[in-house]
Amino acid sequence: xxxxxxxxxxxxxxxxxxxxxxxxxxxxxxxxxxxxxxxxxxxxxxxxxxxxxxxxxxxxxxxxxxxxxxxxxxxxxxxxxxxxxxxxxxxxxxxxxxxxxxxxxxxxxxxxxxxxxxxxxxxxxxxxxxxxxxxxxxxxxxxxxxxxxxxxxxxxxxxxxxxxxxxxxxxxxxxxxxxxxxxxxxxxxxxxxxxxxxxxxxxxxxxxxxxxxxxxxxxxxxxxxxxxxxxxxxxxxxxxxxxxxxxxxxxxxxxxxxxxxxxxxxxxxxxxxxxxxxxxxxxxxxxxxxxxxxxxxxxxxxxxxxxxxxxxxxxxxxxxxxxxxxxxxxxxxxxxxxxxxxxxxxxxxxxxxxxxxxxxxxxxxxxxxxxxxxxxxxxxxxxxxxxxxxxxxxxxxxxxxxxxxxxxxxxxxxxxxxxxxxxxxxxxxxxxxxxxxxxxxxxxxxxxxx
Amino acid sequence: xxxxxxxxxxxxxxxxxxxxxxxxxxxxxxxxxxxxxxxxxxxxxxxxxxxxxxxxxxxxxxxxxxxxxxxxxxxxxxxxxxxxxxxxxxxxxxxxxxxxxxxxxxxxxxxxxxxxxxxxxxxxxxxxxxxxxxxxxxxxxxxxxxxxxxxxxxxxxxxxxxxxxxxxxxxxxxxxxxxxxxxxxxxxxxxxxxxxxxxxxxxxxxxxxxxxxxxxxxxxxxxxxxxxxxxxxxxxxxxxxxxxxxxxxxxxxxxxxxxxxxxxxxxxxxxxxxxxxxxxxxxxxxxxxxxxxxxxxxxxxxxxxxxxxxxxxxxxxxxxxxxxxxxxxxxxxxxxxxxxxxxxxxxxxxxxxxxxxxxxxxxxxxxxxxxxxxxxxxxxxxxxxxxxxxxxxxxxxxxxxxxxxxxxxxxxxxxxxxxxxxxxxxxxxxxxxxxxxxxxxxxxxxxxxx
Numbered sequence: 049x050x051x052x053x054x055x056x057x058x059x060x061x062x063x064x065x066x067x068x069x070x071x072x073x074x075x076x077x078x079x080x081x082x083x084x085x086x087x088x089x090x091x092x093x094x095x096x097x098x099x100x101x102x103x104x105x106x107x108x109x110x111x112x113x114x115x116x117x118x119x120x121x122x123x124x125x126x127x128x129x130x131x132x133x134x135x136x137x138x139x140x141x142x143x144x145x146x147x148x149x150x151x152x153x154x155x156x157x158x159x160x161x162x163x164x165x166x167x168x169x170x171x172x173x174x175x176x177x178x179x180x181x182x183x184x185x186x187x188x189x190x191x192x193x194x195x196x197x198x199x200x201x202x203x204x205x206x207x208x209x210x211x212x213x214x215x216x217x218x219x220x221x222x223x224x225x226x227x228x229x230x231x232x233x234x235x236x237x238x239x240x241x242x243x244x245x246x247x248x249x250x251x252x253x254x255x256x257x258x259x260x261x262x263x264x265x266x267x268x269x270x271x272x273x274x275x276x277x278x279x280x281x282x283x284x285x286x287x288x289x290x291x292x293x294x295x296x297x298x299x300x301x302x303x304x305x306x307x308x309x310x311x312x313x314x315x316x317x318x319x320x321x322x323x324x325x326x327x328x329x330x331x332x333x334x335x336x337x338x339x340x341x342x343x344x345x346x347x348x349x350x351x352x353x354x355x356x357x358x359x360x361x362x363x364x365x366x367x368x369x370x371x372x373x374x375x376x377x378x379x380x381x382x383x384x385x386x387x388x389x390x391x392x393x394x395x396x397x398x399x400x401x402x403x404x405x406x407x408x409x410x411x412x413x414x415x416x417x418x419x420x421x422x423x424x425x426x427x428x429x430x431x432x433x434x435x436x437x438x439x440x441x442x443x444x445x446x447x448x449x450x451x452x453x454x455x456x457x458x459x460x461x462x463x464x465x466x467x468x469x470x471x472x473x474x475x476x477x478x479x480x481x482x483x484x485x486x487x488x489x490x491x492x493x494x495x496x497x498x
Numbered sequence: 499x500x501x502x503x504x505x506x507x508x509x510x511x512x513x514x515x516x517x518x519x520x521x522x523x524x525x526x527x528x529x530x531x532x533x534x535x536x537x538x539x540x541x542x543x544x545x546x547x548x549x550x551x552x553x554x555x556x557x558x559x560x561x562x563x564x565x566x567x568x569x570x571x572x573x574x575x576x577x578x579x580x581x582x583x584x585x586x587x588x589x590x591x592x593x594x595x596x597x598x599x600x601x602x603x604x605x606x607x608x609x610x611x612x613x614x615x616x617x618x619x620x621x622x623x624x625x626x627x628x629x630x631x632x633x634x635x636x637x638x639x640x641x642x643x644x645x646x647x648x649x650x651x652x653x654x655x656x657x658x659x660x661x662x663x664x665x666x667x668x669x670x671x672x673x674x675x676x677x678x679x680x681x682x683x684x685x686x687x688x689x690x691x692x693x694x695x696x697x698x699x700x701x702x703x704x705x706x707x708x709x710x711x712x713x714x715x716x717x718x719x720x721x722x723x724x725x726x727x728x729x730x731x732x733x734x735x736x737x738x739x740x741x742x743x744x745x746x747x748x749x750x751x752x753x754x755x756x757x758x759x760x761x762x763x764x765x766x767x768x769x770x771x772x773x774x775x776x777x778x779x780x781x782x783x784x785x786x787x788x789x790x791x792x793x794x795x796x797x798x799x800x801x802x803x804x805x806x807x808x809x810x811x812x813x814x815x816x817x818x819x820x821x822x823x824x825x826x827x828x829x830x831x832x833x834x835x836x837x838x839x840x841x842x843x844x845x846x847x848x849x850x851x852x853x854x855x856x857x858x859x860x861x862x863x864x865x866x867x868x869x870x871x872x873x874x875x876x877x878x879x880x881x882x883x884x885x886x887x888x889x890x891x892x893x894x895x896x897x898x899x900x901x902x903x904x905x906x907x908x909x910x911x912x913x914x915x916x917x918x919x920x921x922x923x924x925x926x927x928x929x930x931x932x933x934x935x936x937x938x939x940x941x942x943x944x945x946x947x948x
Contacts, residue, residue, distance in 0.1 A: 095647060095651065111564075112562035112563065112564035112565065113562065113563075113564075114561075114562035114563075114564075115562065119695070121692075121695035121696070122695060125694045125695050126694075131697045132695075133654070133655065134648075134651040134654075134655070135655070152655060197545060198584075201545065201584040204583070204584075205583065205584070205585070205602060242571075244575045244576075245569070245571035245572060245575050245582075246571070247581045
């Protein structure tokens with residue numbers, strides 16, 4: 049393509065630059081790793097690939113950060129044509145075909161794969177971020193773990209019943225898979241894991257509220273799965289409020305608007321954000337530089353071959369792109385979407401080098417699985433037929449199997465199985481550590497007069 | 499003792515307050531947990547007990563934080579007479595018998611066990627702390643891990659040979675067990691683990707320097723063990739400089755004074771501090787309030803029954819105290835010292851309740867083990883006779899056995915064995931994650947003109 053193969057220069061190979069080491073970027077790099085017509089550079093702000101579907105398990109203390117993250121260098125070390133760089137991509141010159149890093153560069157490319165993912169969006173209320181952290185990075189997960197554990201500790205030391213109830217109220221905003229799994233894990237912690245650890249409080253009295261603006265939770269699942277998930281959550285002690293919008297968040301409470309339009313203020317010291325995403329700022333940079341259209345989440349609307357309109361040498365995948373699927377809906381923002389997009393983008397580049405053209409990107413929906421607490425969940429796996437629609441314990445077993453198979457790194461798989469097996473039988477959670485930021489300030493914060 | 503048994507109040511039991519959940523505090527709490535004549539409160543700033551002998555393994559990415567830490571609540575959950583509180587002890591009123599917390603309290607006691615441990619001391623050069631972090635807490639370990647990994651990443655991206663060498667130079671100050679184990683692990687990482695991960699640098703060219711002011715490393719070991727440790731370190735690529743004092747540290751270099759009095763400046767971007775400790779500030783508070791004598795490390799010089807002179811109701815153990823051993827030397831600051839001190843202090847309190855007196859504290863030296871890199875180490879275990887003095891591989895096997903047996907929490911033991919087994923056979927280190935503080939600033943920091 050574009051005659052690079054004949055270009056003079058230090059690198060005779062076709063230079064593919066991948067920005068982002070999530071599912072899209074990593075699987076693109078892997079697909080390209082066996083072909084020495086290309087030289088691959090993968091840039092990420094972090095030195096590891098993160099198995100994001102299990103992030104909520106770190107946030108709730110079931111597994112350690114190291115269990116679900118693997119250094120990119122070590123995953124790709126055998127690919128002789130691949131270089132991994134630690135750096136933050138902040139600019140692109142589409143004419144010179146160069147990406148600028150925050151602290152160096154520029155990096156030249158012949159083909160660019162934009163796989164820099166997404167972060168949480170507060171829909172214009174960015175001020176809520178400090179009181180309602182989202183769950184997208186490993187640091188987010190550790191911060192959320194810290195807040196959850198400190199809330200129970202603070203409640204244990206609090207003598208005033210009302211303030212104690214505030215500490216024991218947890219509001220999760222957003223009823224997608226992340227919100228549902230967080231709510232389920234939190235209910236499990238309160239009901240089982242911590243039950244015998246405290247002396248002054250009954251952790252089972254903790255109130256876990258899942259708030260969703262749409263009429264049902266898990267809106268991408270079939271309606272009966274949503275209903276089942278709701279019932280399972282209620283059974284383990286969480287409360288589901290659908291059709292309910294969040295209108296305000298501060299460090300002591302959440303303001304909500306009920307389906308009937310009336311408002312209510314819920315006193316709560318811990319609010320977690322699992323609603324709405326926005327593509328990363330590098331995606332916006334690429335969109336501006338190429339004039340590519342984006343959707344309301346800032347994702348680039350790519351063509352059927354995942355290229356950016358007018359720029360066949362730039363491809364966008366995963367959460368950075370609106371990958372085409374059905375007429376009315378794009379590929380959902382799940383790991384499978386990134387994996388398949390990344391592989392396809394890599395395939396497109398290799399096909400071009402051979403003078404071929406691939407058929408348009410076709411997303412294979414491998415189905416959705418969400419786990420709820422310790423032994424329950426819902427699944428929607430179309431290709432398994434009726435068997436793919438499970439609830440409760442069978443859903444949980446399916447979920448466990450799938451996630452363990454996909455975890456990268458063999459040792460991690462064994463370790464995670466041991467840890468889960470252990471926490472399953474003992475109902476304990478070994479990774480309930482409060483690390484990071486100073487511990488006490490959130491507790492000693494003066495309370496306004498009641 | 500002191501008639502508390504007949505005192506009226508909400509708690510008829512003898513109230514034991516333990517400050518600190520390290521080895522001393524935890525083992526004291528465990529010993530007291532079976533006796534319902536006492537009610538126990540354990541206060542710690544952190545919610546977990548940390549297996550500090552393996553901290554350097556977290557710092558070098560071999561194991562995850564969760565593998566060597568266990569929530570105090572979960573360890574002590576079965577002790578019905580025990581309450582765990584998250585809090586920082588900042589003051590003591592020895593007349594009222596109350597301890598004040600930074601954010602609440604006061605907590606009343608009949609007996610107080612001071613087990614709040616120690617932190618690193620920079621011998622009056624506290625300004626060195628930011629450029630040469632010490633290894634005492636889990637957060638320290640994560641910060642050190644971050645610095646080590648970032649140094650290799652920065653070297654990979656650096657084009658200037660001199661600056662690259664600066665990034666690849668690691669100086670460890672202090673040749674005690676922590677310094678030796680850090681140097682060994684670092685050498686192993688550079689020689690083996692990272693060797694194939696980078697493209698522009700040869701990680702084996704990294705320079706690892708262990709600097710010790712005394713004439714030999716591991717000064718508490720017999721001289722032939724020290725010599726053997728030195729040889730083993732040199733064999734895996736570390737350099738040992740004994741009789742060498744550090745006179746200055748900044749963010750680009752370390753100034754040292756050689757045995758002959760001449761000075762040298764070593765360009766190095768990563769300096770780790772493993773020299774000298776100072777008892778925690780709560781220990782100083784107790785010493786001031788009781789007028790107790792302290793040694794130059796701020797540790798309270800306790801009597802043969804581990805009580806603070808003039809205050810039989812206050813006991814100090816582990817790194818908070820100078821626990822008596824041989825005429826000319828106290829119990830060393832190792833886990834065993836804390837464990838035995840904590841158990842003894844608890845025993846003293848229980849004996850008094852029965853009107854008995856224990857024989858003076860007698861430290862049983864179970865020996866010392868230090869591991870060097872992947873397969874080597876030195877041991878000095880007197881009670882094993884000649885077999886207790888091992889070098890190389892047998893020392894490493896002994897070390898592994900002992901540490902795994904002492905790790906608290908069954909799941910952690912299995913997980914650690916799996917992880918070690920894996921990293922042993924693959925020479926990989928699964929927990930090489932750079933988390934926390936923003937990644938790039940240390941790299942983009944402008945360099946002074948060479």
